[in-house]
Amino acid sequence: MDLPETPWIHTLRFVLEIAATVAFALSGMIAAARQRMDAVGVCVVAFVGAFGGGTLRDLLLDQRPFFWVRHTGYVWGILALCVGTMLFMRQRHFQPTERAMLLPDTIGLGLFAAIGVDAAMALGLPPLIAVMMGVITGVFGGVLRDVLCNEVPQAFSDHRPYALCAFAGGWVDVALRQFQAPDWAPLLACVLVTGGLRVLALWRNWQLPAWRV
Amino acid sequence: MDLPETPWIHTLRFVLEIAATVAFALSGMIAAARQRMDAVGVCVVAFVGAFGGGTLRDLLLDQRPFFWVRHTGYVWGILALCVGTMLFMRQRHFQPTERAMLLPDTIGLGLFAAIGVDAAMALGLPPLIAVMMGVITGVFGGVLRDVLCNEVPQAFSDHRPYALCAFAGGWVDVALRQFQAPDWAPLLACVLVTGGLRVLALWRNWQLPAWRV
Amino acid sequence: MDLPETPWIHTLRFVLEIAATVAFALSGMIAAARQRMDAVGVCVVAFVGAFGGGTLRDLLLDQRPFFWVRHTGYVWGILALCVGTMLFMRQRHFQPTERAMLLPDTIGLGLFAAIGVDAAMALGLPPLIAVMMGVITGVFGGVLRDVLCNEVPQAFSDHRPYALCAFAGGWVDVALRQFQAPDWAPLLACVLVTGGLRVLALWRNWQLPAWRV
Numbered sequence: 121m122d123l124p125e126t127p128w129i130h131t132l133r134f135v136l137e138i139a140a141t142v143a144f145a146l147s148g149m150i151a152a153a154r155q156r157m158d159a160v161g162v163c164v165v166a167f168v169g170a171f172g173g174g175t176l177r178d179l180l181l182d183q184r185p186f187f188w189v190r191h192t193g194y195v196w197g198i199l200a201l202c203v204g205t206m207l208f209m210r211q212r213h214f215q216p217t218e219r220a221m222l223l224p225d226t227i228g229l230g231l232f233a234a235i236g237v238d239a240a241m242a243l244g245l246p247p248l249i250a251v252m253m254g255v256i257t258g259v260f261g262g263v264l265r266d267v268l269c270n271e272v273p274q275a276f277s278d279h280r281p282y283a284l285c286a287f288a289g290g291w292v293d294v295a296l297r298q299f300q301a302p303d304w305a306p307l308l309a310c311v312l313v314t315g316g317l318r319v320l321a322l323w324r325n326w327q328l329p330a331w332r333v
Numbered sequence: 334m335d336l337p338e339t340p341w342i343h344t345l346r347f348v349l350e351i352a353a354t355v356a357f358a359l360s361g362m363i364a365a366a367r368q369r370m371d372a373v374g375v376c377v378v379a380f381v382g383a384f385g386g387g388t389l390r391d392l393l394l395d396q397r398p399f400f401w402v403r404h405t406g407y408v409w410g411i412l413a414l415c416v417g418t419m420l421f422m423r424q425r426h427f428q429p430t431e432r433a434m435l436l437p438d439t440i441g442l443g444l445f446a447a448i449g450v451d452a453a454m455a456l457g458l459p460p461l462i463a464v465m466m467g468v469i470t471g472v473f474g475g476v477l478r479d480v481l482c483n484e485v486p487q488a489f490s491d492h493r494p495y496a497l498c499a500f501a502g503g504w505v506d507v508a509l510r511q512f513q514a515p516d517w518a519p520l521l522a523c524v525l526v527t528g529g530l531r532v533l534a535l536w537r538n539w540q541l542p543a544w545r546v
Numbered sequence: 547m548d549l550p551e552t553p554w555i556h557t558l559r560f561v562l563e564i565a566a567t568v569a570f571a572l573s574g575m576i577a578a579a580r581q582r583m584d585a586v587g588v589c590v591v592a593f594v595g596a597f598g599g600g601t602l603r604d605l606l607l608d609q610r611p612f613f614w615v616r617h618t619g620y621v622w623g624i625l626a627l628c629v630g631t632m633l634f635m636r637q638r639h640f641q642p643t644e645r646a647m648l649l650p651d652t653i654g655l656g657l658f659a660a661i662g663v664d665a666a667m668a669l670g671l672p673p674l675i676a677v678m679m680g681v682i683t684g685v686f687g688g689v690l691r692d693v694l695c696n697e698v699p700q701a702f703s704d705h706r707p708y709a710l711c712a713f714a715g716g717w718v719d720v721a722l723r724q725f726q727a728p729d730w731a732p733l734l735a736c737v738l739v740t741g742g743l744r745v746l747a748l749w750r751n752w753q754l755p756a757w758r759v
Contacts, residue, residue, distance in 0.1 A: 152702070158754040160709045161702025175606075180388075182397050184608050185671075192674045206757040214759075245398075248405045263481070268689070270698045272483045276365070276374025283373045328371040331419040333427075393601075395610050458611075461618045476694070485696045489578070489587025496586045541584040544632040546640075 140228025143221040145170040148265045155269045163202045173261035230314030233258040233286040234307040237293045251290035258286040281321040289314030353441025356434040358383040361478045368482045376415045386474035443527030446471040446499040447520040450506045464503035471499040492541050494534040502527030566654025569647040571596040574691045581695045589628045599687035656740030658684040659712040660733040663719045677716035684712040707747040715740030
């Protein structure tokens with residue numbers, strides 16, 4: 121995605137991306153710890169949580185090289201984060217960490233969704249597919265994490281809007297691209313709509329419409 | 334697959350494809366409901382049940398775009414089906430639905446297997462690989478559905494011939510291609526053999542040879 | 547990988563590859579039997595255990611055709627092995643078999659890791675990615691096996707060095723490539739280091755550093 125030549129926007133996006141990646145990786149580590157996995161499992165699940173969604177999207181879109189192949193610094197970063205977390209984080213820190221990660225996780229959901237939409241639109245795919253790729257980018261890291269942890273994916277079973285927020289944000293992103301808006305506008309709108317809906321959903325305790333079987 | 338210029342054969346195949354896709358999606362929805370998934374989970378598992386097999390085959394064969402990317406109408410259709418099902422289907426309808434879906438599911442198994450064989454043969458792959466791709470197309474939607482639902486895949490554990498029927502049908506398909514038969518003959522033979530074996534297996538209560546460990 | 551024109555090295559590598567593939571397939575069969583899977587499940591899980599790691603690596607690296615597509619003899623071999631095993635192996639043989647398979651499995655871990663490193667280096671990928679691809683080749687057959695069997699992957703949860711040995715072996719492989727060593731040297735070094743570490747770990751009962759949560 122070409123951002124305008126405004127350095128602070130680059131910097132902001134970079135900072136947000138790092139924060140989101142850390143949040144996704146930490147959710148993987150904590151999930152692995154709850155399954156009593158060993159150090160290898162913790163690192164793999166952290167990596168899958170952080171990069172699984174984008175990697176699955178690139179597999180489906182047949183794009184190479186993956187983000188983490190182009191920027192191996194991220195892989196080293198995840199490894200260092202795993203070592204640091206395993207040295208210093210204890211059971212009693214899990215809940216506070218998860219609470220502190222809610223915001224970067226939410227921003228990451230929107231940001232990754234926008235990146236997924238952008239990747240699909242750049243290939244000229246239809247809007248629905250672009251939105252699906254956005255949702256996959258934002259959500260399937262967590263899904264693959266839960267599959268490796270042998271659990272029903274949380275994104276499919278906790279009855280709170282998560283993927284749905286990214287779905288809405290993705291459509292806003294796609295819609296804004298119809299106009300002659302500057303490049304960063306759809307990205308920002310996607311992050312704001314996804315994040316705003318997610319915050320609203322958590323704050324007002326919204327539930328997904330249930331299937332009363 | 335080029336079918337002859339007989340419009341009713343096109344129509345028949347189209348109708349069967351729709352019926353099979355609905356049956357596969359419904360099996361996904363019911364599996365998700367049994368895991369008490371939310372609306373997002375129901376839609377995703379329905380989608381994976383319907384298109385997961387063909388998508389995995391295309392990933393393995395490196396074919397793009399996927400069927401559902403070329404025909405986004407199917408994605409919209411699955412979404413509409415999910416909404417309708419969640420509004421009107423209740424627990425007491427699950428068993429009758431599953432019984433009513435046995436036939437379209439069986440036809441779908443054979444039809445999807447034939448499509449998978451065709452995709453692999455078009456790339457000049459060996460017969461064994463083509464038959465494997467047929468089985469993957471017909472069976473792995475259900476396997477991925479069960480993995481997402483955190484269950485041992487039914488196709489691997491219910492001791493009744495399912496994948497094996499598609500395996501037999503796939504070999505018949507491959508064999509018929511050696512002759513100067515019209516294009517639709519192998520497809521039809523695959524559907525008939527797969528479906529016939531499956532119906533026989535259910536009717537006579539055949540069991541797969543067990544491993545008496 | 548071009549090996550020197552020394553026929554016995556080709557033969558040795560071929561024999562080791564067969565032994566490793568058999569070990570990986572047997573681990574899949576035994577895992578499937580423990581889940582009371584049917585004959586279809588046993589064959590599929592055996593196949594995934596044997597070829598899942600290399601197939602996932604080739605998917606990630608966008609390489610086709612897969613090893614088992616080029617050499618369908620291996621697929622027939624796995625099928626024959628499954629039939630033979632189901633006919634003649636009983637519960638009481640599981641533990642002795644697993645013990646007998648420890649050595650070929652360990653050799654396979656190192657050999658498959660070296661093959662994965664080689665595949666990535668041939669594409670000019672960075673060393674870290676090459677080592678990751680080596681680990682994936684050696685380890686993810688077992689991970690996918692456990693996912694299909696609805697279990698937490700053993701490689702992530704048994705607290706004994708397995709993937710870590712392949713990780714170390716992979717780095718040795720990458721390092722040796724910097725020198726003007728003959729082609730077979732990095733391969734051999736990777737197998738010896740991986741295998742040696744694994745044997746040491748089992749013999750001295752090493753545990754991975756635990757996360758004391």
